[in-house]
Amino acid sequence: MFPHIRWRIAISYFILVAIVMGGLAAYLSRPDCIGDARCVRQAVSTAAILLLFGTAVVAIPVAARTTRPVRQLSQIIQRIATGEWEARVLPQTRDEMGELILAFNNMMDQLRQQHLALLEENSQFNTVLNYMIDGVLITDSEGSIRLINPAATKLFDLTEESALSRSFAEVVRHHQLIDLWQQCQKEGREVTAAAEIGRELFLQAIITPFEEGWAKGYLVILQDLTTVRHLQTVRRDFISNVSHELRTPLASLRVIIETLQDSAYDDPETAVRFLDRAASEIDVLTQMVAELLELSRIESGQVPLRLQATAVADLLLKPLDRLKPQAERAQIDLILDLPAALPKVQADPERIHQIVTNLLHNAIKFTPDEGEITLQAHRDEAENAVVISVHDTGIGIPKEDVGRIFERFYKSDRARTRGRGGTGLGLAISRHIVQAHNGRIWVKSKEQKGSSFYFTLPIATPDDR
Numbered sequence: 001m002f003p004h005i006r007w008r009i010a011i012s013y014f015i016l017v018a019i020v021m022g023g024l025a026a027y028l029s030r031p032d033c034i035g036d037a038r039c040v041r042q043a044v045s046t047a048a049i050l051l052l053f054g055t056a057v058v059a060i061p062v063a064a065r066t067t068r069p070v071r072q073l074s075q076i077i078q079r080i081a082t083g084e085w086e087a088r089v090l091p092q093t094r095d096e097m098g099e100l101i102l103a104f105n106n107m108m109d110q111l112r113q114q115h116l117a118l119l120e121e122n123s124q125f126n127t128v129l130n131y132m133i134d135g136v137l138i139t140d141s142e143g144s145i146r147l148i149n150p151a152a153t154k155l156f157d158l159t160e161e162s163a164l165s166r167s168f169a170e171v172v173r174h175h176q177l178i179d180l181w182q183q184c185q186k187e188g189r190e191v192t193a194a195a196e197i198g199r200e201l202f203l204q205a206i207i208t209p210f211e212e213g214w215a216k217g218y219l220v221i222l223q224d225l226t227t228v229r230h231l232q233t234v235r236r237d238f239i240s241n242v243s244h245e246l247r248t249p250l251a252s253l254r255v256i257i258e259t260l261q262d263s264a265y266d267d268p269e270t271a272v273r274f275l276d277r278a279a280s281e282i283d284v285l286t287q288m289v290a291e292l293l294e295l296s297r298i299e300s301g302q303v304p305l306r307l308q309a310t311a312v313a314d315l316l317l318k319p320l321d322r323l324k325p326q327a328e329r330a331q332i333d334l335i336l337d338l339p340a341a342l343p344k345v346q347a348d349p350e351r352i353h354q355i356v357t358n359l360l361h362n363a364i365k366f367t368p369d370e371g372e373i374t375l376q377a378h379r380d381e382a383e384n385a386v387v388i389s390v391h392d393t394g395i396g397i398p399k400e401d402v403g404r405i406f407e408r409f410y411k412s413d414r415a416r417t418r419g420r421g422g423t424g425l426g427l428a429i430s431r432h433i434v435q436a437h438n439g440r441i442w443v444k445s446k447e448q449k450g451s452s453f454y455f456t457l458p459i460a461t462p463d464d465r
């Protein structure tokens, strides 16, 4: 009825005072009271008591009504503080308290919106940081880690909790990176350097000093360039290998021709022998160029696969028969271990013959006489594939070469020095063919014990023909 508390209180008092004063005036104007000092005293003190009592009666409900919303408000503030952002008080009066509650609700709505905007911004920032391939660290001006993203924790094999608040030096534990950070701190400008961490990790580090309001520190970005560097090495090795492989038969050809020019020309028998050697060197060159061409065609997807549901035996028996004589010559046992109930696989038989031939040929080349080679196949339920494998009891592959033998032209030193023929392209071609079949190829080997090569081919579905 009365919109303002102060009016409500003032009017209540006015009515109270008016009633008491009115009563007092009426009492005092009674004829028996006029001129009677005792009566006047009695009337005034009764009025004072009534006024006091009336004040209490009026004040208590007014105070209770006024403070109820304040109590509700303080409860709501406590709930909001515990994270209940949606909690609100509904204004029940239209007085100052009602206005205060409306203003409070309004302020909370705005704060809520700002809070949501901040949360979204924060989650976008976190998404970028979490999914970044590059490692990101932020240190304060003293070098304590303030932020580290998952890529960086992975690089240094740490957890986020263990890295935070530790020093940059303790976290990265690498003198090149520590020196770079100190250089950035000293010079106050962005610095960049490449760092090799252990034998396997090659990083490019960029450290930038920043000053954002009160915050001052250093942003460290670590890019993993291991793959790029590996590719550079492969490319460099490829060029040097291909030159080397071409130079050897070319040098032999030159010697043959010079010898023919000098003397052998006059002796027809020697000339024929030398010409035969020249022809075989040309065969080597032709074979190499053909393999290179084939590899580059397979790599660029220009060789279409003629995929068909094929029995695994049909993929293994032909190469096995072809290489039997070679194995027999070296007195090597060639064993076929083929389970009877193998499903058909989806494969291009011609291409798979090529792989199996190369694997068997390698096994024969690198197995001393009287060794044993087993050609196996088994079903892999988990991969829904058939695994074909060639195991030998040969010289094995040095650990440092195992990861590289599928590269073009890569041959282990032992294979080179023993002069075992081959251009080093067989496994590179095999890998590409397997990958084109959606399979994978890998090797396990132990020096002086032997090697096992494996590759998978997907099982044909009833729809495959």
Ligand SMILES: Nc1ncnc2c1ncn2[C@@H]1O[C@H](COP(=O)(O)OP(=O)(O)OP(=O)(O)O)[C@@H](O)[C@H]1O
Residues within 6 Å of the ligand: 358, 362, 363, 366, 392, 394, 395, 396, 397, 405, 410, 411, 412, 413, 415, 421, 422, 423, 424, 425, 426, 427, 428, 451
């Ligand atoms: N069964 C094996 N035992 C030991 N080393 C092997 C075996 N198979 C392959 N290697 C190593 O891997 C290298 C590469 O093999 P790959 O088949 O690619 O080439 P290559 O046999 O030398 O030549 P190409 O197959 O082109 O005639 C070999 O030179 C050898 O060092």
Ligand SMILES: [Mg+2]
Residues within 6 Å of the ligand: 358, 361, 362, 422, 426, 427
């Ligand atoms: Mg080979």
